[in-house]
């Protein structure tokens with residue numbers, strides 16, 4: 001989950017390149033099949049749900065999407081929710097874990113202003129860190145804010161061009177996955 005454009009689909013594209021686990025994606029957007037097409041072009045199975053006017057996915061939509069995915073063939077199923085820092089946080093779509101992205105160019109007040117979303121996060125990704133030189137952004141203060149809202153939350157910095165940062169996300173997912181087998 002995240003605001004529009006924080007880098008959700010980009011992260012999934014990068015995970016397609018280096019993750020050891022097999023995954024599929026249920027995509028949520030108001031309109032278009034674009035995100036699902038982006039992932040399919042990377043060899044990832046993706047089902048697009050178009051919500052029309054709804055600002056979030058709900059469990060019924062995700063359930064319908066899951067019928068088009070062969071869950072026996074994958075280790076992880078990602079749900080990329082509609083880009084929105086408010087509504088998706090209030091709907092349980094059945095996920096085991098929630099990853100919330102917030103990007104540097106969105107500004108350094110977003111975590112404090114949208115606490116409902118960050119309270120739902122198991123992992124917060126502060127994305128687009130390559131843009132830090134161009135924005136006033138106090139990384140440590142933002143991390144402290146996230147931990148004020150949810151003390152046990154995990155936090156990683158992500159730059160889509162830094163493969164080590166993507167690998168750290170893959171490792172987190174793999175670690176959590178192994179706790180469930």
Ligand SMILES: Nc1nc2c(ncn2[C@@H]2O[C@H](COP(=O)(O)OP(=O)(O)OP(=O)(O)O)[C@@H](O)[C@H]2O)c(=O)[nH]1
Pocket residue numbers: 002003004005006007008009010011035082083084127128129130131158159160161
């Ligand atoms: N500079 C920079 N740009 C990034 C990074 N990650 C993603 N972007 C760019 O941010 C834009 C939006 O990325 P998407 O991955 O489409 O974002 P999204 O969260 O999936 O967007 P929605 O699905 O519309 O909510 C694209 O132009 C990406 O290339 C990053 O780490 N650094």
Ligand SMILES: [Mg+2]
Pocket residue numbers: 008009010035080
């Ligand atoms: Mg997307």
